[in-house]
Amino acid sequence: MVFEHVGLKVRHRSPRASIDPDRDLGWMRRLLPLIKQHRRPLLIGAVSGVIALVLQVAVPAVVRSAIDSTISGDRSDLTTWIVVLLCLGLGRFLFGLTYRYSLFQLAWNVETDLRALLYDRLTTLSFSYYDRTQSGQVISRANSDIRSIQLLLAYGPLIMMSGLAFVLAFGFMLTIHVPLTLVALSTLPLVYVFGQKLRTTVFPLTWVSQARMAELATIVDENVNGTRVVKSFAAEERQVNLLARAADHLKWANVEAIKTRARYNPFIEALPRVGMAMVLLYGGLLAVDGKVSIGTLFAFNAYVIMMQAPFRMFGFIVLQAQRASASATRIYEVLDEEPDIADSPGASDLDRPAGDIEFRDVHFTYPNAAPSFDEGVTPRRLPVLTGLNLHIAGGETVAIVGRTGSGKSTIARLLARFYEADSGTITIDGQSIHSVTLTSLRHYVGLVFDEPFLFSSSVRDNIAYGLPNADLDDVVRAATAAQAHEFITELGNGYDTVVGERGYTLSGGQRQRIAIARTLLENPPILVLDDATSAIDVTVESAIHDALHGLLADRTTILIAHRLSTIALADRVLLLEGGQVVATGTHADLLAHEPRYVQILAEADPLEPDLIDEGAP
Numbered sequence: 260m261v262f263e264h265v266g267l268k269v270r271h272r273s274p275r276a277s278i279d280p281d282r283d284l285g286w287m288r289r290l291l292p293l294i295k296q297h298r299r300p301l302l303i304g305a306v307s308g309v310i311a312l313v314l315q316v317a318v319p320a321v322v323r324s325a326i327d328s329t330i331s332g333d334r335s336d337l338t339t340w341i342v343v344l345l346c347l348g349l350g351r352f353l354f355g356l357t358y359r360y361s362l363f364q365l366a367w368n369v370e371t372d373l374r375a376l377l378y379d380r381l382t383t384l385s386f387s388y389y390d391r392t393q394s395g396q397v398i399s400r401a402n403s404d405i406r407s408i409q410l411l412l413a414y415g416p417l418i419m420m421s422g423l424a425f426v427l428a429f430g431f432m433l434t435i436h437v438p439l440t441l442v443a444l445s446t447l448p449l450v451y452v453f454g455q456k457l458r459t460t461v462f463p464l465t466w467v468s469q470a471r472m473a474e475l476a477t478i479v480d481e482n483v484n485g486t487r488v489v490k491s492f493a494a495e496e497r498q499v500n501l502l503a504r505a506a507d508h509l510k511w512a513n514v515e516a517i518k519t520r521a522r523y524n525p526f527i528e529a530l531p532r533v534g535m536a537m538v539l540l541y542g543g544l545l546a547v548d549g550k551v552s553i554g555t556l557f558a559f560n561a562y563v564i565m566m567q568a569p570f571r572m573f574g575f576i577v578l579q580a581q582r583a584s585a586s587a588t589r590i591y592e593v594l595d596e597e598p599d600i601a602d603s604p605g606a607s608d609l610d611r612p613a614g615d616i617e618f619r620d621v622h623f624t625y626p627n628a629a630p631s632f633d634e635g636v637t638p639r640r641l642p643v644l645t646g647l648n649l650h651i652a653g654g655e656t657v658a659i660v661g662r663t664g665s666g667k668s669t670i671a672r673l674l675a676r677f678y679e680a681d682s683g684t685i686t687i688d689g690q691s692i693h694s695v696t697l698t699s700l701r702h703y704v705g706l707v708f709d710e711p712f713l714f715s716s717s718v719r720d721n722i723a724y725g726l727p728n729a730d731l732d733d734v735v736r737a738a739t740a741a742q743a744h745e746f747i748t749e750l751g752n753g754y755d756t757v758v759g760e761r762g763y764t765l766s767g768g769q770r771q772r773i774a775i776a777r778t779l780l781e782n783p784p785i786l787v788l789d790d791a792t793s794a795i796d797v798t799v800e801s802a803i804h805d806a807l808h809g810l811l812a813d814r815t816t817i818l819i820a821h822r823l824s825t826i827a828l829a830d831r832v833l834l835l836e837g838g839q840v841v842a843t844g845t846h847a848d849l850l851a852h853e854p855r856y857v858q859i860l861a862e863a864d865p866l867e868p869d870l871i872d873e874g875a876p
């Protein structure tokens with residue numbers, strides 16, 4: 260049997276290359292394999308870039324010759340000059356266009372690759388990664404981080420080219436007239452200085468403004484999503500005040516940014532004209548003396564304009580490079596994260612098991628658990644499981660009972676290998692769960708948690724999440740067993756009703772029943788219901804369990820529950836305390852002979868104390 264990753268339509272193709280795995284290289288070097296993948300835009304871009312560059316520098320030089328030869332009386336060539344210039348201009352336009360297009364295409368391709376790589380990695384990382392990191396933060400940061408790398412890739416080469424144009428033009432001007440060249444370029448350092456001043460004051464303000472924008476968005480978001488809380492505490496006015504204050508802060512940052520721009524921009528705009536005026540003044544005097552030609556004056560003026568570009572942009576690109584480097588560090592951090600739970604080498608698919616489960620001497624501590632100083636000077640993370648042993652025979656229905664925090668859910672997570680036990684072995688039908696593929700393991704171990712997540716899609720899609728091609732008949736059968744069919748048919752559109760975040764809001768018990776149906780549809784031989792019926796009322800719950808018995812009698816079922824009525828359904832109860840199974844037996848046995856059991860039940864379910872006195876049903 261082949262296990263497909265089900266339920267996810269492939270929306271992207273993973274790039275063929277990834278970043279260079281060598282972490283000692285610079286971030287640009289590590290990006291090279293991704294860039295090299297896109298040979299075509301890279302090659303076309305480089306070639307057309309160089310041609311566009313040469314043409315750009317050549318145009319003023321050709322204009323110079325045209326003017327000079329025409330002024331000197333040779334008018335016959337005028338049409339030729341015009342045709343040549345038109346061709347040069349057209350060529351420059353076309354090659355420049357191609358260059359920019361390939362460059363941006365390259366940058367977008369790399370952006371898409373990075374996004375796909377990041378997404379791939381985020382979906383393969385295990386629970387423990389998400390315990391350590393706030394995934395929402397990773398994803399929201401990723402967007403701006405990827406964008407800043409994309410920006411540098413798109414504009415970096417453009418600015419490099421204009422730098423090259425500067426060098427070429429500079430060399431050419433020097434061969435014509437050295438002092439005039441120096442005069443022509445004398446304003447450029449000022450362009451840089453003012454540009455830098457503008458950036459160092461405006462950019463921080465832009466950041467402030469962005470942060471304040473985010474603040475504002477958060478407040479709006481909280482008001483919309485938390486509107487019930489806001490209203491029930493009659494806190495509307497306080498929220499409006501918060502919003503007004505945040506809006507004021509944002510306004511201040513934006514006004515300051517505009518003021519600064521208004522102060523420096525006129526200088527930056529005027530400087531090239533000052534440069535041109537100086538060329539005309541000094542060059543004009545030289546021309547009157549016959550030391551330079553009129554054409555040279557024209558050419559120099561054109562170059563003065565052209566040569567501003569790298570000076571205006573240089574500071575920007577340095578800043579952008581710094582940002583991109585910081586962004587790359589953050590992205591690579593995620594990409595370098597090894598999924599700590601993956602198929603072992605040579606893992607094979609688990610065959611459909613009979614459902615015999617064994618934990619032998621299992622120790623487990625959450626890697627991110629807060630250290631405790633209780634037992635001595637050196638901090639110690641408190642272990643959750645301390646040499647746990649348990650055996651559940653295939654087909655058995657077992658309840659695990661223990662206090663909140665005793666590790667019941669942890670057992671379920673270890674069984675599906677969402678976390679890795681620190682030591683000990685866990686086997687299914689005698690096979691270590693390490694030696695089988697994760698996909699097959701999770702296919703056969705059906706877990707239902709107490710707060711199930713529903714996707715914003717139809718009820719049908721939610722139930723068929725694990726088997727997207729399931730017939731409606733099968734979906735209905737699973738929903739019926741989970742006692743969900745009745746309320747689903749009463750929804751506006753029946754099985755097509757959209758539920759979840761952006762749809763119809765279901766009650767906790769209804770969500771749980773849909774989640775049970777979702778797992779039942781896959782018909783797993785091992786079923787773990789972790790508080791999965793906590794919000795479902797007792798009669799409906801027992802109907803679910805009746806249906807479960809009917810559906811597949813030889814299924815192994817682990818019930819994690821506080822409710823006596825649920826526990827009573829089990830063939831056998833395991834009592835969990837101090838990270839170990841401390842007692843096992845039927846509910847009646849334990850009630851009669853195990854005072855710890857009675858105490859824990861009394862703590863867990865104070866609302867049903869009389870059931871304890873009555874004994875097992």
Ligand SMILES: Nc1ncnc2c1ncn2[C@@H]1O[C@H](COP(=O)(O)OP(=O)(O)O)[C@@H](O)[C@H]1O
Pocket residue numbers: 390625627628629643661662663664665666667668669670
């Ligand atoms: N993701 C986690 N990271 C760190 N500690 C955890 C995590 N999940 C649970 N714990 C801790 O492990 C212990 C056992 O948790 P759990 O198995 O959920 O208990 P139960 O399901 O019996 O209430 C608790 O002390 C809990 O605080």
Ligand SMILES: [Mg+2]
Pocket residue numbers: 667668669789790
């Ligand atoms: Mg739990």
